[in-house]
Amino acid sequence: MTTLREDLARGLAAREAAGLRRDRRILDSAQGPHPVVDGRELLSFASNDYLGLAADPRLAEAARAALARYGTGAGAAHLLGGHSRVHHELEGALAEHTGRERALLFGSGYQANLGTVTALVARGDLVVQDKLDHASLIDAAQLSGAQHRRYRHGDVEALRDRLREAARRRLVITDGVFSMDGDRAPLTAIAAACADARAVLMVDDAHGYGVLGADGAGSLQDQDLGSAEVPVLMATLGKALGCAGAFVAGDEALIEHLINHARSYVYSTAAPPALAAAALRALQLLREEPERRHRVLELARRFRDAAGSAGLELTASGTPIQAVLLGSVARCTAVSEVLERRGILAPAVRPPTVPEGGARLRISLTAAHSDQDLERLLEALTAAVREVDAA
């Protein structure tokens, strides 16, 4: 009989041999374009801090003021006395920003998706989702016990086909912006398919919120869709807003239902009030400094133009997430390693996070990157691909 330790070590060794073992780096600085990683300053394209707010001193100041007033821990779940005034104000501000009646905070996006989907569907219901939806949405669908169908990425005809299946309630779920490809879901067409089939649409806008739309309210604002078309909107506070946590926004009935039934909400301690204060400040900056959004989208355009001209294969992304498709794990890992030797962090994303043969560098641009940062990346990237392919 083998021990657990031996079993696990064997599994890890197999992953290592396939070049798929994951490990962590240690940051000794704030998040930003030039973090200190494992003791060395790197030029990083690895964060989702799209607006460069994670290390903004104004957020830290808001958190500090709230720490002085509320202390560190919320001390309890929202329903059991942990729901502070500043949590409540943040929910109000998020509802207003997204043009919805109410919003509800969750500890993380993962929790928001698990709690929301399992509160809305169960055995006898149907969940239909894009093949490339975030892992938390796939886990949520499975945990719900509903029938679970996936459709080819972005393929609205395939979605319509899945929606021929009858069920008590049918919930369609898609990312607004896909986290590994950076492309946007065809939300207008998806919403029309849902309306025709009388299915409920939920959008996870973790990567669109704060970046897209006239006021930064995300993919739905960008495509002019409201509560009627997309009753369930989820977005996170840990990416463009530079904080942590997530929220679901919708009408009164949806939010009251979640307060009563979303288990990851009911049975989890509220996030620190200071974090809510920082997010509230971030939301204000989002509105006062639209130039951050314009800057990051402009950098993404420039990256695409230059990388495309240099013959690199990119996904069809108009967002700050730019994926350089490199095919095999070996080629992708090698390019990422060459870049890192030159002081540039551009993580290789490998199966099972992406499909076999779809290994890529995932480059995240942020408003805090300078023109020189972008030029350094482009130069090093083209040189690294050439070097790896010549070897």
Ligand SMILES: *Cc1c(COP(=O)(O)O)cnc(C)c1O
């Ligand atoms: C990051 C992400 C999540 C998870 O959010 P966390 O707050 O990090 O738990 C959910 N959905 C998508 C699409 C994401 O990119």
